[in-house]
Amino acid sequence: MRRLPDVAGRINDADVAEVRDRARIDEIVGSYLQLRNAGGGSKKGLCPFHDEKTPSFQVTPAKGLFYCFGCGEGGDVITFVQKVDNLSFAEAVQRLADKVGVQLRYTDSGGPSVAPGLRMRLLEAHQAAAEFFAQQLTSPDALVARQFLDQRGFDREAAERFGVGYAPRGGRELADHLRARGFSHSELVTGGLVRERGWDFFQGRLLWPIRDSATSVLGFGARRLHDDDRMPAKYVNTPETPLYKKSQVLYGLDLARTAIGKKSQAVIVEGYTDVMACHLAGVDTAIASCGTAFGNDHAKLLRRLMGDHDAFNGEVIFTFDGDAAGQAAAMKVFSGDANFISQTYVAVEPSGLDPCDLRLQQGEAEVRELVARRVPLYRFVMGNVIAGFDLDRVEGRVQALRAAAPLVASIRDKSMVSGYVRELANWLVLDVDEVRTEVMRAASRGSAPAAPPDRPVQVDEPVAPQPSALPDPHDRDLVVERETLKLALHTPDGFDPQWYGLTTDDFAHPAYRAVFNSLQAAASAGEIGPDWTDRVRGQLPDERLDQLVVQLVVEPLTTNREPDAAFTRAYAAKLQLIRLTGEIGDMKSKLQRTNPVTDTGAYNQMFSVLLGLESRRARLKQLAVGDV
The missing domain is CATH 3.90.980.10 (DNA primase, catalytic core, N-terminal domain)
Known part of the structure; x- marks a missing residue:
């Protein structure tokens, strides 16, 4: 038993042992984060001591211990309370003793600075x-x-x-x-x-x-x-x-805790009556901060409660008033958005009613509909940012683009960036490529989001992403690119530089594009044989890309069927469809901005191109069938 530096006395060893015996570790840990059965009498959840997307934190009730296989933190129930609440050993023992009803004794004179119990x-x-x-x-x-x-x-x-x-x-x-x-x-x-x-x-x-x-x-x-x-x-x-501690409490948490864990959703409202209205209307994940703005400690608390869901499946939904105060609150939340693993959304009633008044005036169904109509926080903030500019003037649209581009660049779910680029282009009636370039500039600068209109963002030369930046293997938006390369590496027979019409432009990520270039170079150098992987690795322009090729070779294919020529062709068509769909969206955007009366020639030419793209998409859809 170690001596406690912060009290004059020392807690009796027998009392500490009794606290450990009475305080069930699964119940104590379960009051901080969502635990699920892991088999063998163990339970698992998201570690509260480091950021993670999949659970590596394990609790073994029979032994009274916890351990995180991700960060290495481990110990008994006292250690857990110490670490999670930033307490001394004596404070953690005292808190648990209060909870389980153990009256602590002190073996040395003096006793604790705070009365026992x-x-x-x-x-x-x-x-x-x-x-x-x-x-x-x-x-x-x-x-x-x-x-x-x-x-x-x-x-x-x-x-x-x-x-x-x-x-x-x-x-x-x-x-x-x-x-x-x-x-x-x-x-x-x-x-x-x-x-x-x-x-x-x-x-x-x-x-x-x-x-x-x-x-x-x-x-x-x-x-x-x-x-x-x-x-x-x-x-x-x-x-x-x-x-x-107002920064660490949430009203309604006792009522919403179970639903938040099951649904991986939390609805943040502004007042006590709003929480009541939401729960009575069936929105059982509603909570509110108490006398203070929603902050980092609140976000951490929600992350623990939302459990081991995929990072981008969970939802934190804020309800704000549509007035200036509500917009300011949204910007404040946006500045701390990185604290959330889950996706953040905003639900705003067009009439400006809060959930309490909405339930009273329009019924409980409208409260549920308010949450269902949520929009991503980025879209809400971006709309408010560009609304401050004169979009009827070219200068205003360019300034709005410079102010909004950092918002798009800062989106955590990179699979959504391309969609927001096209959406922003439609809002501002600008070319998609122009918007994409400005977003890349903002990303390279690490610009702060939403520069005010009187301080236009300075434009630097764009810096293209480096091929050495390895992609996230779990990025959903890139899964087809990754599987296509795995097919080429696992089953190289029949691979050639014109493999089913694929080109480097079909690969969005620079690293995947570089690997495909190396595949083409290796195939052009001679017949494909047992040294296929080594030849591909020899063509790589960057040492870090060698790690990626090794990953792709070691990873198993996601299909259970034999990857024959028909299967590979279907996968290649699916990859081409992704890029083609984006090109069709860009062409439709250009058509929207072109006046068919005053610019008939350009309009007809673009419409003809669009018909050709749609025809090609139909053919690719026929090929992209099967278990891919």
């Missing part, structure tokens, strides 16, 4: 306060509170479901009630329930209990009801206490 006492006091406030909601004094709820469409059953309560106006009712239950003045002040001079912290307000994911009450959010309220703020929350 304080956290448990504060939790008990808050639970008693929540029950007291809920009872007071039915009192005559709380008529205005009940009217407030009724006007927003919440009946008694809804109030009970969410634990809504009322703080009496007298100012000392809660303090008297809790002291009668055996709580000391010091405990109530430390917990933020009572002020130093004995007055209740909340007076004459409607209250919502704020709980952690384990349903323990940590604090309260309070809404002003009376004009003579001495606290002018409409909403007031519990002050910072040993239990309540």
Whole structure:
């Protein structure tokens, strides 16, 4: 047992052992992140100690241990609480002891700086306060509170479901009630329930209990009801206490935790009544930050709860007002978007109604529809950015492009970049190639998104991506390119420089393009034989590309059928279809910007080209069939 530097005494070894025995590691870890069965009595989830897309964090309840095969963190339940909450050993033991009801003893004189069991006492006091406030909601004094709820469409059953309560106006009712239950003045002040001079912290307000994911009450959010309220703020929350840290709590988390884990979705709304409205309407993943903007700690908490879903399958959906404040909030969230593994979206009601008012005026179905109509955060922010420019003038469109290009360049899911390039080109009525070039410039500069209109982004020469930048093997947008190259390396018989009409232009990623060039060069150098892989590697222009070729050779093909000539031809056609579809989209965009009356010749020529592209696409679709 190690000596604790931050307390005068030393926790009794037997008490530490009892804490370890009583605190089930799967229950403690499960209150921080989503765990799923991994077989053999073990459970797995996304590691809270490093960024990862697939779960490598494993818990073995029978042994009381955890270990992450990704970052190497491991230990027992005390170690986990230490690391995840940034606590000392003594603090972690104390927190767990409070949770499982162990009274700690100290073998040396002095004892701890904080009274043993304080956290448990504060939790008990808050639970008693929540029950007291809920009872007071039915009192005559709380008529205005009940009217407030009724006007927003919440009946008694809804109030009970969410634990809504009322703080009496007298100012000392809660303090008297809790002291009668055996709580000391010091405990109530430390917990933020009572002020130093004995007055209740909340007076004459409607209250919502704020709980952690384990349903323990940590604090309260309070809404002003009376004009003579001495606290002018409409909403007031519990002050910072040993239990309540506003940057680390989310209202509704106790209700939404299970649904968030199952659906890998979280809907972030702006207020307590919005959370209530969403849950009553069937949006059971709704939560809200409490008295502060949604921040990095909130994002980390959601990442743990959303579990081991694929990185781009999860959804974090923000609801913002359509006004300037809502747009500013969206920009703030966008600046921290890298904190999310999941995709971020925005749901904005065109009429400007928040979920509570939307449910009241248009019904619960419209609340569900609001979430269903979500748009990617990038698109929402990009639309707001370019709206600040005069798009009727060429100069305005160019300035809007320079301001929006960094947004597109910063998109984490690179498979979406090409689509956003075309969408931005349509919005600005600019050539797709021009937009793509500006996005590449922004990416090479690492520009900050959304430069203001009075500070146009300076244009530098574009820097093309280097072939040595290896592609993500799990990039969905590049899977056909990767499988095509694997086919050529695994089954080289019949490969030639004109292999089924493929060209380097069919490969979007520079590294895959370089490998295909090397394949063509190796095939042109002589007959294909047993040294095929070595010959291809010998043609590579960069040493790092050798790693890629080795990966492609070692990786098994994703098909179970024999990759014969028909299969390979179908795969090649599928790859060509991807590029051809993009070319058709670009041509349609150009046609949209061309006036068929004033520029008939150019319009007819482009239309003729489009017909040829569509004809070629039809032929490729016929080839691209089969189990590919």
